[in-house]
Amino acid sequence: MSPFLAGVLQMLALIAALALAYRPLGDHMARVYSSDRHLRVEKWIYKAIGADPDAEMRWPAYLRGVLAFSVVSVLFLYGLQRLQGWLPGSLGFVSIDPDQAFNTAASFVSNTNWQSYYGEQAMGHVVQTGGLAVQNFVSAAVGIAVAVALVRGFAGSRTGELGNFWADLVRGVVRILLPISVIGAIVLVACGAVQNCTGIHEVGQFMGGSQQWNGGAVASQEVIKELGTNGGGYFNANSAHPFENPDGFTNLFEIFLILLIPFSLTRTFGRMVGSLRQGYAILGTMATIWAGFVLLMWATEFAGHGPAFEAAGGAMEGKETRFGIGASSIFAVSTTLTSTGAVNSFHSSYTGLGGGITMLGMMLGEIAPGGVGSGLYGMLIMAIIAVFIAGLMVGRTPEYLGKKISTREIKLAACYILVTPALVLCFTAAAMALDTPVTSMTNSGAHGFSEVLYAYTSGANNNGSAFAGLNADTQWFNTTIGLAMLLGRFVPMVFVLALAGSLAEQTPVPRTAGTLRTEKPLFTGLLVGTIVIIAGLTYFPALALGPLAEGLAS
Numbered sequence: 001m002s003p004f005l006a007g008v009l010q011m012l013a014l015i016a017a018l019a020l021a022y023r024p025l026g027d028h029m030a031r032v033y034s035s036d037r038h039l040r041v042e043k044w045i046y047k048a049i050g051a052d053p054d055a056e057m058r059w060p061a062y063l064r065g066v067l068a069f070s071v072v073s074v075l076f077l078y079g080l081q082r083l084q085g086w087l088p089g090s091l092g093f094v095s096i097d098p099d100q101a102f103n104t105a106a107s108f109v110s111n112t113n114w115q116s117y118y119g120e121q122a123m124g125h126v127v128q129t130g131g132l133a134v135q136n137f138v139s140a141a142v143g144i145a146v147a148v149a150l151v152r153g154f155a156g157s158r159t160g161e162l163g164n165f166w167a168d169l170v171r172g173v174v175r176i177l178l179p180i181s182v183i184g185a186i187v188l189v190a191c192g193a194v195q196n197c198t199g200i201h202e203v204g205q206f207m208g209g210s211q212q213w214n215g216g217a218v219a220s221q222e223v224i225k226e227l228g229t230n231g232g233g234y235f236n237a238n239s240a241h242p243f244e245n246p247d248g249f250t251n252l253f254e255i256f257l258i259l260l261i262p263f264s265l266t267r268t269f270g271r272m273v274g275s276l277r278q279g280y281a282i283l284g285t286m287a288t289i290w291a292g293f294v295l296l297m298w299a300t301e302f303a304g305h306g307p308a309f310e311a312a313g314g315a316m317e318g319k320e321t322r323f324g325i326g327a328s329s330i331f332a333v334s335t336t337l338t339s340t341g342a343v344n345s346f347h348s349s350y351t352g353l354g355g356g357i358t359m360l361g362m363m364l365g366e367i368a369p370g371g372v373g374s375g376l377y378g379m380l381i382m383a384i385i386a387v388f389i390a391g392l393m394v395g396r397t398p399e400y401l402g403k404k405i406s407t408r409e410i411k412l413a414a415c416y417i418l419v420t421p422a423l424v425l426c427f428t429a430a431a432m433a434l435d436t437p438v439t440s441m442t443n444s445g446a447h448g449f450s451e452v453l454y455a456y457t458s459g460a461n462n463n464g465s466a467f468a469g470l471n472a473d474t475q476w477f478n479t480t481i482g483l484a485m486l487l488g489r490f491v492p493m494v495f496v497l498a499l500a501g502s503l504a505e506q507t508p509v510p511r512t513a514g515t516l517r518t519e520k521p522l523f524t525g526l527l528v529g530t531i532v533i534i535a536g537l538t539y540f541p542a543l544a545l546g547p548l549a550e551g552l553a554s
C-alpha cells in the first residue's frame with residue numbers, strides 16, 4: 001500500500017469515527033449545560049468553594065469568575081513548581097527557575113501548554129499530576145464555559161444573563177472531560193502507553209553509556225492533553241514518544257480525541273439556539289477548512305523532489321517511520337488548527353511551505369475546529385464579521401440568529417480579531433530587532449525568522465507547539481511568550497463575554513424575506529472566504545518573509 005493511500009484511508013476512518021460520535025456527544029453537552037439538576041459530587045464542590053450554582057450571572061460577573069479562577073490557578077501552579085525540590089515524588093528534580101515557572105504556569109492555565117523544558121528531566125510526579133494534569137482539565141472546562149456563555153447570549157432574550165460560571169466549570173470537568181478521559185486512558189494503557197508512579201530507570205547501554213527513563217501517569221495525562229486540546233507532553237518528544245503514542249492505532253485515536261469535542265460543540269450550539277441547521281453550517285465551515293489544510297499539507301510533504309525524497313516516499317525528515325507522512329500530516333494540521341500543540345513529528349523539519357501551513361492554521365485563529373470552546377466562540381465571532389460584510393453589500397442591517405449586529409457588537413468582534421495578530425507581530429518584531437533574542441535562533445535567514453514567528457504565533461494563539469529549532473528557555477522568551485499566552489487567552493474572552501451580554505439583552509427580531517439565511521451552504525462559503533481573507537491580509541507580509549520565502553527558494 002502506498003503511503004498516500006494509507007493516509008487517505010486513515011483520514012476516512014477518522015471522519016467516520018467523528019461522525020459516529022458527533023450526535024450523541026453534542027446532544028449530551030447540550031443537556032449538561034441546559035440542565036437545572038446538580039449531581040451530588042458537584043454539590044460538594046460548590047460547597048467547598050462557596051459558590052451558588054443557581055445564581056444567574058451577567059457578563060461582568062461571569063468574567064470576574066473566569067479571571068479570578070485563572071489568577072488563583074496561575075499562582076498555585078507557579079508555587080508548586082517553585083517548591084518542587086521540597087515536595088515528595090519530585091524524583092530528585094530541583095525547583096523550577098522563576099522565569100520558567102512563570103512561563104509554565106501561564107502556559108498551562110491558558111490552555112497553551114508551551115514547554116521550554118524537557119518534561120522527563122524537570123518535573124516530578126506531584127507537579128506533573130497535581131499541577132499540570134489538573135490544569136489540563138480545568139483550563140479546557142473554562143474554554144467550553146465561555147463558548148456556552150456566548151451561545152446563551154444568542155439564545156437569550158432581554159435578560160443579559162449568561163448562566164453561572166462555577167456551574168459551567170464544574171459540569172464541564174465532572175460530566176464531560178472526566179468520563180471520556182477515563183475511557184480514553186484505559187484504551188491507551190491497553191495499547192501500550194505507560195501509567196505508573198515509578199522512579200528513574202537506567203535502560204541498556206547506548207554508545208558506551210546508559211540511558212535513563214522515568215515513568216509516570218502518562219496515559220491519563222496524554223488523553224486529557226489531546227481531549228482538552230492542551231498539548232503539553234509528559235516527555236520532551238511529546239506524541240512522537242512511544243510511551244505516549246505507541247503505534248499507528250493510538251496515533252489515530254489521539255487525533256480523534258483532539259477533534260472530538262470541538263467538532264461536536266457545533267451540534268451543542270445548534271441544540272441550544274434551537275436550530276440544528278445553524279450548527280451544521282458552522283460544522284461545514286470547520287470541516288471544509290480542516291480537510292483543505294490536510295490536502296495542502298499532503299501536497300507539500302508528498303511532492304518532494306530529488307532522489308532522497310523519492311526513496312523515502314516524500315519528505316520524511318523529522319517524521320516517525322511508525323506513522324509516515326500521511327498520518328503525521330493529519331496530526332500536524334489537526335493540532336495547529338486546534339489549540340492543542342501536541343506533535344508527533346518535528347514541524348521545523350517540514351518543507352518550507354508545509355511549515356507555513358502549520359503556522360497559517362494557527363493564524364486563522366484556530367477555529368477549524370479550534371480549541372475546546374475557543375474554536376466555537378472564535379468561529380461565531382467570524383460569523384458575525386461575515387454577516388456584517390454581507391449586510392454592507394446589500395445595504396441592510398445585519399442579523400445573526402435573530403440578533404441585530406449593531407455598532408457595539410461589531411466593535412467587540414473587531415477588537416477580538418485584532419488582539420492576537422497584534423501580540424504575534426509586535427512580539428516578533430521586538431525579538432528580531434533586539435540582539436539577545438536573535439542569538440536563540442538555530443538557523444539564519446527565512447527559516448530562522450520562521451522559528452521566532454512560529455513561537456509567538458503558537459503562544460498568542462494558545463497552541464503550544466514549536467519549530468523547536470529555537471532555544472526558548474531564556475528570560476526573554478520565557479517572559480514574553482508567557483505574557484503573549486496570558487493576553488492571547490484572556491483579553492479575547494473579555495470581548496467574547498461582553499458580546500454575549502450585549503446579545504442576551506436584545507429582543508430577537510423576526511426573520512423576513514431580506515434576512516440572510518445563515519444555515520445555507522452559501523453562507524458557509526462566505527464564512528470560509530472571510531476567514532481566509534482576514535488572516536491572509538493580516539499575516540501575509542510576515543509569512544512572505546518566512547515560510548513562503550523558504551518554500552519558493554527550495
